[in-house]
Amino acid sequence: MQIRDLPYADPGVPDVRSGTRFLLWLGRQQLGGQVKSLLWGLLHHLGIAGLPLGVGLAVQAVVDRDGGRLALAGVLLVVLGSAIAAGDVMLHRTAVTNWITAAARVQQLLSRKTAELGSVLTRRVAAGEVVAVSTGDVERIGWFVEALSRFAAAAVTLVVICVGLVVYQPALGVVVAVGIPVLALAVLPLLPRATRRADVQREKAGRATELASDTVAGLRVLRGIGGEELFLGRYRAASQEVRGAAVHSARMWALIAAIQVVLPGLLLIAVVAYGTRLALDGRIEVGELVTVYSAVALTHHALRNFEEIAQAFSFSRPSARRAARVLALARTTTTTVEAGDGERRATGDLYDPLTGLRAPAGLFTAVVCGDPDVAGRLADRLGGHPAEADAGHTSVLLGGVPLDELPLADARTVVLVQDKEPVLLSGTLRDLLDVPASGAVRAEEALAAARCDDVLDALAQASVGTGGDAMRTRITERGRSLSGGQRQRLALARSLVADPEVLVLDEPTSAVDAHTEAAVAAGIAELRRTRTTVVLASSPLLLDRADRVVLVHEGQAVAVGTHRELLAGEPRYRAVVTRETDEELATASRGAGELEALEGESA
Template sequence: MRFLVWLFRRQLGGQAKALGWGTLHMATVALIPVAMGLTVQAVVDGSGRGLAAAGALLLAMTVLMAAADTMLHRTAVTNWITAAARVQQLLARRTALLGSVLTRRVAAGEVVKVSTGDVEKIGWFVESFSRFAAAVVVATAVCTGLVVYQPRLGLLVLAGVAAVVLTVFPLLPAAERRADAVRAKGGRATELASDTVAGLRVLRGIGGEELFLARYRRASQEMRTASVHSARMWALIDAVQVLVPGLLLTAVVWQGARMALDGRITPGELVTVYGAATFLLFPLRLFQEAASAFVFSRPSARRAVRVLGLRRPAAGDGAPDPAGTAVPPDGELHDPASGLTAAHAALTCVVCGNPDAAERLAARLGGHPADPEGLPSVRLGGIPLDELPLAAARTAVLVQDKDPVLLSGTLAELLDVPCSGAVPPDRALAAAQCDDVLAALAPGGPDRDGDPMRARITERGRSLSGGQRQRLALARSLLTDPQVLVLDEPTSAVDSHTEARIAEGLRALRSGRTTVVFTSSPLLLDRADQVVFVPDGRVAAAGRHRDLLRTDPAYRAVVTREPDPPGGPGAARPGPAAEYAEETA
């Protein structure tokens, strides 16, 4: 509710305009029964002048009603779009701030649901509230006028309006619960659909299409059942809104006709009262619409607040820097939790043996800890990363995970990233060994002119092989030229010859910059200035690759894919085996 109130406060001007135009529009509609009553009475009295005056009044009211309705629609839709756009902007900023933390906290299908359907529901409630407020003002005025004008009929109409409200509103909590269930099951179905589409190639390779199709079919049927269950409640609410007002009109006509036959009211007054009672069906419909919008918007707002309320566990939130003027530090990168130190301006390779542990450690080095409780911050040049502004931390350290994402668009758009300008795109592509990728993309340009930079890359790069996607992502990371570049298995999907050339290109291009590579590939390890062995979350050994092969059996077992020696990880191995392992590496 605080979030919805905040949205209202952000556009009070638009809400005031909609309230004003809505009140004018509905007040004009409410006065039509008065003009109709004057018209009928003029006919009964045979007054031509009275009939002409009533006709002129109806014409003026019609013009005013049309103008007010037009401006109300324009203002209300503007409020709707403004609220929806504001929520989308907030979600986009929060997504950019959270980074990879978002998908670890919230399912991808849930994020898609919030950023599409939920923002529309929130905007709908913001838009409908001003018309609801105008309906309350005008309906209150009409009921008061009826009680004053014809107390008996006015009280009857007032009782009927209260009956409609009292019979509908108790049904709304149940309708809200059912609508919330529909959204939850819809988010699950969307998530399954996204996962199926993203992994379609793999599913076909292992013959798992039918398995995932059956899962999605079950989720879809559960959503359909919940939707029907919810629709029944809304059908009941609609039926009540038809039945009770119908009984009200019947009672008004019956009572009014008896009073007219007794001569207590004139035919014109009967038409006025009946018209006013009929008009009240209009604001009652707006009440029901506002209630529906509120019921649908509350779960949507709750999910939006859940995403907007997420916080990064550390890194960069401690020192605000709205102008973005903070200069990132430089120096060695040190992780107190693991004892890992990456020397300044050197190529450091890290061997973990456990891919999950390597991923967590790489995230920590970039200031994105997965489990920060009790763990000290990584330090760059002696300064903790979580004390830096977020922009400065991201400028200083860039982490490329093992499954980087390629956004759809042209190759030029893919490489259009914030960078220092010191590394041109052609050098980055060459260092990442993307020659075959450029050759494959060249015929796909819009004009068939052979320019690969204008060729389009499909969503997530699905038209490319795994190795090609990995090398394009590496080129993008090299292009940014950060002070510290952390790469998690950047060559796991390429062949050994290409991997050797990438190792040479990476070392040459990153000369003078700090680079940390998580890998167990001997081709990369042999070209590192320093290799750090982190088997169980703590540094166990550090040195040159060939020296560690000779002196550390556990390291040799991880790198050469051999089982631990019989004596355990610390047992010595005979000299010939070490020499053979070194030659093999």
């Protein structure tokens, strides 16, 4: 896989049973790139390992005054230098390719999971954690995948050096062959502690990121209640905890790095001392001593990869664990669609067996819930994304077909859910409304139904270099330059343009005034008079426009009728819609009872 071939046609199905398994799965997916990196790494490291042999031959040739061997040593050094240069360049190239492609694979997996879960993702995982996984965690995971092949090349090189020195000069080679494994494994007892400290640092950094993300998202609210300093203090405290954890972790890694420097130095001293005695006794030649000395000195280059892989694994494992936790989230139950089932198109009534809610096909159905959180969960369930608490319950049915049994693409085509706080992506208004749609509803019709006239005027006035064309005016990130009501109506227009068979709206007019709300309700009813529309709301202006209204009380649909019928005959409905308290309802009930009693006496 090359960078120019990205993105992947299919990033694969990851092993998300644990962070370590996820890392190993990524390594297997990069097998071709890992092999290339390993081979170039071997060329690079073995070239460096061969330098002592060339230097030793040259020194011995000078001692023996042998010009032929000196020339041969020179040629050998040139060849080794070329191999080192080529290996270094290509090793860096393939390693960076492995890093980028691994990171891209993780990002594609996260994007696919985000598209699959939709708004349910942030209900199950904090938004800050999702941001952390898709940014810093992706880079750390890519680092481990990239470092894996370089570590393998370094390990093979050390084995070759040990074996080669034992064959070349057994007396000194045995010392090196015993010392090198000790050097490589000396830091092993320290790694669990270093890993734990790195885990603590990552957890604290993740919490700080979540806090920062949540603070930025709610900055307008914080300013409204004067809570900026409170949250700033919390973030400052979280940052100090991250700093302390980072210093605590860095001390351990500094100790590991020091050991990686001190122990090779001690081995080098031992080799020189023992080799000098052997040379003085005439048991080895000066060139052989120089060769062994140079080989031991250059092992430091390969040993650094042991420290790096340990550090990469320690930092990437928590990141991989977080990524695996996000990727392990499931849409709902996994049902295999038999051949031919995917071709059937689900049409008809929308029915939720859990609550008993039914939205007849082609009608405007309003749903009233006393709890906004219950309404939000119900909207997700109607869109095919039930909460984890609903696991085991039958999926929502559309025309008798469970949404879970439909392929995700088909389910998204027939049912569209607009959240209470929809997100507007940056770009022009034309880009915003350029969504997968049936083509039956034009952008102008949707904007008119959502009563976006004032929004279009504001965008036209704010346009620069577009000749006052509102459709070409750029909308800032998340529509921050617009008011809450304007953002809400643009999002509604986007949903209306999509023209799904079933449109579920969660409080689509909560941020607009009464006059605009009444006009929007009329626009929705008119534009979707032949489509199934479900609106979760408690506004009388919307409810009065609905063909039928369903009251959901304590998780069950308990009453069905028109707005006026329920307002007259259902106290629980009247309590939600008119905001009457239990005391007021009891007083009204007593008053009604007394009135009936008086009428009876009069009769």
